[in-house]
Amino acid sequence: MEQLGLHDAGQRPSSGMQQQMPPAPAPVPQLPPQMFTTAAQLLDLTDKKLMVSLRDGRKLIGVLRSWDQFGNLVLQDTVERLFVQNLYADIERGLFLVRGENVLLLGEIDLDKDDYVPEPYEPASVERVFALKKAEDQERSKTEKKRHKKLAAYGFEGEHAGEAIL
Amino acid sequence: MLFFSFFKTLVNHEVTVELKNDISIRGTLKSVDQYLNIKLDDISVVEEVKYPHLSSVKNVFIRGSVVRYVHLPAAAVDTPLLEDATRREASQASAKAKQG
Numbered sequence: 001m002e003q004l005g006l007h008d009a010g011q012r013p014s015s016g017m018q019q020q021m022p023p024a025p026a027p028v029p030q031l032p033p034q035m036f037t038t039a040a041q042l043l044d045l046t047d048k049k050l051m052v053s054l055r056d057g058r059k060l061i062g063v064l065r066s067w068d069q070f071g072n073l074v075l076q077d078t079v080e081r082l083f084v085q086n087l088y089a090d091i092e093r094g095l096f097l098v099r100g101e102n103v104l105l106l107g108e109i110d111l112d113k114d115d116y117v118p119e120p121y122e123p124a125s126v127e128r129v130f131a132l133k134k135a136e137d138q139e140r141s142k143t144e145k146k147r148h149k150k151l152a153a154y155g156f157e158g159e160h161a162g163e164a165i166l
Numbered sequence: 167m168l169f170f171s172f173f174k175t176l177v178n179h180e181v182t183v184e185l186k187n188d189i190s191i192r193g194t195l196k197s198v199d200q201y202l203n204i205k206l207d208d209i210s211v212v213e214e215v216k217y218p219h220l221s222s223v224k225n226v227f228i229r230g231s232v233v234r235y236v237h238l239p240a241a242a243v244d245t246p247l248l249e250d251a252t253r254r255e256a257s258q259a260s261a262k263a264k265q266g
Binding site for chain 1: 231
């Protein structure tokens with residue numbers, strides 16, 4: 001691949017006509033268009049440990065091995081991290097192929113702060129966290145449904161119809 | 167493509183991206199692509215305790231389809247230029263429509 005720095009200008013026309021032309025306005029420095037593709041953005045995340053947040057609220061932590069322009073991803077050695085109240089737990093999941101439309105964001109994990117979870121959260125057993133999470137999700141989907149019904153009565157349509165994205 | 171070009175001019179500025187799930191992430195805009203996927207560096211989450219999964223993350227790739235707002239630094243936006251570009255794009259679009 002071509003080596004591109006942030007200060008490289010985009011392609012400029014080079015022609016012999018410039019002498020006769022009136023002086024053109026100073027070109028606005030622009031990054032080359034190759035810098036602005038999904039591929040360029042995901043390339044430097046490849047083989048890194050990432051936190052992937054999905055549309056259904058799941059948080060997956062794994063190594064990004066492959067991807068395409070739609071944001072479809074392959075994650076290796078993935079764990080799913082559940083957060084509930086002030087507890088969290090990890091579940092081993094393995095290999096994932098995530099369809100791009102379900103991805104909210106990818107975060108590169110700072111290896112200096114690896115596995116750092118802020119203050120009030122404590123590790124707990126998977127069973128306990130899983131049960132609490134299930135109860136919490138059910139509660140949320142109930143209130144969400146109610147809210148939706150009320151909004152629908154006024155003619156509002158939800159942004160993410162009924163889905164609790166967290 | 168106007169907003170793609172517009173966002174390209176904001177590279178290396180501090181922006182806050184608000185997602186459709188209400189998370190607000192502040193960081194340095196590193197790159198943007200044709201879908202308006204956004205890459206932010208040195209991020210901080212506005213309500214960190216509510217979103218613990220982001221606390222060990224240093225830079226993020228946000229899928230364009232989940233962005234609700236991008237808060238921009240007002241000083242970095244050249245409004246007259248943006249207006250001109252909008253008019254130019256609109257007139258080009260209408261010229262194309264007449265042709266076709």
